[in-house]
Amino acid sequence: MLRRLTVVTALLAAALTATATGTAAAADTPLRDLAEARGIYLGTAVTGGKLTGAYAGTAAAQFDSVTPGNEMKWGSVEPVRGQYSWTGADRIADFAEAHGQRLRGHTLVWHSQLPSWVENGTWTPDALRTVMTDHVTTQVTRYKGRVDHWDVVNEPLNEDGTLRRSVFGATLGESYIGDAFRAARAADPAAKLYLNDYSTDGLGAKSDGMYTLVERLLAQGVPVDGVGFQAHLILGQVPSTLEANLRRFSDLGVDVAITELDVRMTLPATEAKLAQQKADYAAVTRACLAVTRCAGLTVWGFTDSDSWIPDFFPGQGAATPYDEGLNPKPAYAGIAEALAPVTPPGPAGCAATYTVQSQWGGGFTGQVTVRNTGSAPLTGWRVAWEYPAGQRITQAWNAAVTQTGTAVTATHLSYNGTVPAGGSATFGFNASWTGTNPPPAALTCA
Ligand code: XIL
Numbered sequence: 001m002l003r004r005l006t007v008v009t010a011l012l013a014a015a016l017t018a019t020a021t022g023t024a025a026a027a028d029t030p031l032r033d034l035a036e037a038r039g040i041y042l043g044t045a046v047t048g049g050k051l052t053g054a055y056a057g058t059a060a061a062q063f064d065s066v067t068p069g070n071e072m073k074w075g076s077v078e079p080v081r082g083q084y085s086w087t088g089a090d091r092i093a094d095f096a097e098a099h100g101q102r103l104r105g106h107t108l109v110w111h112s113q114l115p116s117w118v119e120n121g122t123w124t125p126d127a128l129r130t131v132m133t134d135h136v137t138t139q140v141t142r143y144k145g146r147v148d149h150w151d152v153v154n155e156p157l158n159e160d161g162t163l164r165r166s167v168f169g170a171t172l173g174e175s176y177i178g179d180a181f182r183a184a185r186a187a188d189p190a191a192k193l194y195l196n197d198y199s200t201d202g203l204g205a206k207s208d209g210m211y212t213l214v215e216r217l218l219a220q221g222v223p224v225d226g227v228g229f230q231a232h233l234i235l236g237q238v239p240s241t242l243e244a245n246l247r248r249f250s251d252l253g254v255d256v257a258i259t260e261l262d263v264r265m266t267l268p269a270t271e272a273k274l275a276q277q278k279a280d281y282a283a284v285t286r287a288c289l290a291v292t293r294c295a296g297l298t299v300w301g302f303t304d305s306d307s308w309i310p311d312f313f314p315g316q317g318a319a320t321p322y323d324e325g326l327n328p329k330p331a332y333a334g335i336a337e338a339l340a341p342v343t344p345p346g347p348a349g350c351a352a353t354y355t356v357q358s359q360w361g362g363g364f365t366g367q368v369t370v371r372n373t374g375s376a377p378l379t380g381w382r383v384a385w386e387y388p389a390g391q392r393i394t395q396a397w398n399a400a401v402t403q404t405g406t407a408v409t410a411t412h413l414s415y416n417g418t419v420p421a422g423g424s425a426t427f428g429f430n431a432s433w434t435g436t437n438p439p440p441a442a443l444t445c446a
Contacts, residue, residue, distance in 0.1 A: 031332075032064035034339035038289055041102055041296030042335070045069040045260065047306055048091040054326050056095070058302065065102040065148075067259070067298055068092045069308075072105055073113040078135055081117055086142065093146050104259070104298060105147035107196065108136050109180045110154035111166030119167055128171045133183040140187035149295075151196040151228055151259065152184045153177050159199065161209020174213070178222040185223040192295075196228035196259055202239025214252055226295065228259035231284060235265040235273060238280045243287040250293035258288055260300040262319035263331065264309045269318040278334035281321065285338035348421075349374030350445035352383045356437065363432055364391075368399075368410065370445060371424040378419040383410045385440035391433045399427035408440075 035042035043065030051059065059066065070076055071088035078084050096103040109132060111119075118131065140150060156164055156177060163169045168176040177195070184193050195214065200207040210227065217224050227249050229242075239245070246256045263280045265273045288294035301307040303322040310317040321332040351373050357365045372378045383399075387406045399410040416425045 029336075031062045031335055031339065034336060034341070035296070036064060037341055038339055040288060040294060041065040042339070043067060043102070043104060043296060043298035044302040045106075045298065045300045046092060046095075047301075048088045048095075050306060051091065051095050055303070055306070058322065058326055060095075060099040060101070063101065063302065065104060065296060065298060066092060066096050067104040067106045069301065069306075070113065072139070073107060073110065074118065074135060075113040075115045077139060079115045081131070082134075084138060084142075089143075093143060097146065102148045103143070103146055105140075105143060105150040105191070106259075107151035107154035108139060108184065109152065109168060109176070111164060111168070112155070114167070121167075123167070123171050125172050128168070129176065129179055132168065132172075132176060133179055136180050136183040137187045140184045140191065144188040145190065147188070147191055149192045149194055149226065149228075149257070150184055150188075152180050152193045154196045155198065156195065156213070157197055157200070157206055157209050159206055161205045161207075161212075174216075177213075178217060178220060181217070181222050181224060192225040192255065193223055194226040194228045194255075194257065194259075195224055196230065198230040198232050198260070200227075201229045201231050201233070201242055201245065203241040203245050207245055211248065211252070214249065214254060218252065218254070224254055226255035226257060228257050230260035230300075231258045231262075232260060232300065233263045233280060233284070235263055235280065236276050238263075238283045238287075242284065243290050246287060246291040246294055250291055255293045255295045256288075256291060257295045258284060258297040261297060262300045262307060262309060264313055264316040264319040266315055267310075267317050274318075274330045277318075278330035280334070281331040282334035282338040285335050289338065347374045348372060348376045348378045350378060350381055352443040352445040354385065354439050354443055356439065357428070359433075359437060362434065363394075363430060364437055365428060365430050367426060367428045368443070369424050369426045370412075370419065372419040372421055375421050377421060378417075380417040381412050381419065381425070381445060383443055383445050384408065385443045387440060388438050389433065389436050391431050391437060393429050393431045396429040397427060398425070399429075401427075401429055 031042045041064050044059060044063045045067045046059055047069050048071050068089055071092055076088055093103055158164050163174055181193050197210055200210045214224060214227060249256050261284055263277050285297060288297050299320060301320050303326055304318050304320050305324040307319050309319040321329055323329055351371045353369050355367050357367050368383055370381050370383060385408050393401055393403050393408060398416060401410045410427060419425050
């Protein structure tokens with residue numbers, strides 16, 4: 001309860017100062033609180049052995065979900081058939097629990113980081129299927145109720161969208177995917193079960209392959225709850241179709257998530273590259289926010305000192321939101337700014353004042369000022385009044401004015417309908433009068 005209250009207070013403070021100080025407030029609020037307020041989680045991959053000191057402090061303070069970078073992979077947990085080693089995975093699960101974080105389980109069935117007894121074994125289809133489902137059942141059961149998302153199958157596709165001929169694909173065909181999902185569902189019915197891949201982020205052959213695969217699996221009743229998009233991106237190359245792609249998957253009836261975001265650049269990093277990276281991180285965050293079924297976003301390591309990129313892409317790096325000294329980079333601000341609280345649309349207010357500018361025998365010039373007294377923009381206005389002494393409008397400017405008997409109505413024109421909070425619009429008119437020229441008793445404005 002105390003924690004919730006603190007969060008709410010911090011968010012209120014952030015929301016209150018958002019208009020005045022722009023993104024400064026967002027920068028001071030932990031990313032996890034900003035994300036929660038916008039209805040998504042913000043996760044990071046972590047290395048269990050590093051979860052002490054400042055690394056642990058930042059991981060806990062800024063993220064509300066963690067993914068073991070390696071500790072839950074088959075090669076880590078079942079190096080020898082039937083002999084499980086949970087130490088590394090448990091450490092991260094315990095850390096997540098201690099800090100109120102969700103835990104993404106990564107990953108049950110994948111062609112890489114397999115123990116060699118699986119990868120290099122000679123398998124009949126039945127034997128491999130049993131080994132695979134035993135592995136899935138044992139691991140999902142172990143973390144039942146603690147893992148909220150499982151990457152059940154990772155990287156099932158080739159670049160052209162066809163089924164990857166991994167030991168699983170080659171031995172079992174596509175059927176291994178359904179079997180893995182069913183085993184996971186049976187072991188923990190509450191966990192959300194994901195298919196995960198890379199280079200499926202934008203529209204294209206590979207994501208088309210993923211789309212039709214998910215369609216087939218759902219048609220077969222396979223319990224696929226979500227699709228993960230790794231988003232290992234190259235600087236300046238966020239796919240322009242990312243949001244549309246996320247949306248078409250969510251329209252199939254599954255959740256989507258960004259699961260391994262990083263944005264790599266050719267080293268050395270420069271100010272210009274880091275500025276581009278900030279825009280890239282913000283663009284991916286906004287794409288997730290724009291799609292209702294996007295559950296959240298995970299960065300693949302939060303600090304450049306804990307990124308796989310330099311090892312796998314020689315000459316590339318600086319791919320994460322924090323530098324090697326754990327200082328936030330512009331990319332951090334890019335995420336924070338994209339997650340900034342949306343100012344709640346307050347009511348638009350409208351008040352009108354009437355003045356006679358000049359008057360001569362039989363005629364006068366009047367002016368009405370329309371003021372927005374609310375906190376949201378006025379997107380159109382109409383002012384009405386009754387003339388008490390037979391005055392008649394003969395000509396008007398900056399509004400469309402009509403008069404029927406004593407009733408006058410003035411409506412905005414195309415160029416002055418929008419009035420920002422605290423702003424005003426003015427229109428004028430000429431009119432005739434006889435006897436006396438008293439002002440209207442009241443003006444209504446809507
Ligand atoms: C990477 C880890 O970050 C490295 O530490 C490891 O050496 C190799 O794997 N796609 C995935 C992740 O699904 O599991 C990979 O993680 C990065 C690419």
